Amino acid sequence: MQLRGNDKSLMNELTLQWREQDRFKTQAIGDQHPSREPGVVRLGRDPARCDIVLHDRSVSGLHVELFWQQSQFYLRNLRASNPPVIDQTPLPDGECSLRQGSKICLGRMELTVTAISVPAVPSRPERALESYGIKCPNADCGQVLPYTSASLQQGCPHCGSSLAAGVTVVGNPS
Structure with a gap:
């Protein structure tokens, strides 16, 4: 759970809810959640070893x-x-994936995964490569062509020179 800054919109987050002493408690846990053990959030009864402390003796x-x-x-x-029992299935060892709605029983305590938020990774604009061009290295030509794998392989259509030594130009060449 590596820290990447404080922007919660970039954080994967799981929300747990449980009932303790006649009160509902809710805790959001992110992939950047500060914890005693790097990369994990521990649950249990011992406050010295756990990040989320549950007070039921079971x-x-x-x-x-x-x-x-x-x-x-x-x-x-x-x-x-x-x-633990996850969605009515005991987990005697190992690990299992969680989903929204998963029920986690630790002893007599039941915790529910009420939400999982996984922000979408911003996609690259579809026309991003069109904002770059490649300038023909032939001094007599100097044409700026679209930066595509086809133009790199075929060479300059104006003079026939190889574009391997061409200079990248920022801006739409068309």
Whole structure:
């Protein structure tokens, strides 16, 4: 969970909700969430080892950890003798991916994944390459051509020179 700045719009985020002492609690966990152990957020009863402390005695001191990998959030079991139950399926060891609506049971406590936010990666404008050109290196020609793989392979259509030594020009050549 590497810090990349404070812009929450760039952060992958999972929101957990649970009930503790007749009150609902909500916690957002991002892939940049500050934690005791880099790259993971740990849940359990022990405040010395956990980032999110749950106060029910049926929860292990260090029960599970959440982490972001390969475009999704995962839960990893840290307690074989008291395994978490994810969507009614025990997880005796290993890890599993989480989705919005997943129910996580740690001992008698049930936590719900109420939201997962994965911001869209800004796409490159479709016409980005048209804002670049390549200038023919032949001093007698000097034509600026569209910067495409075809023009690089075919050479200058005006004089036949290779464009391998051409200079890149910023701006639409057409």
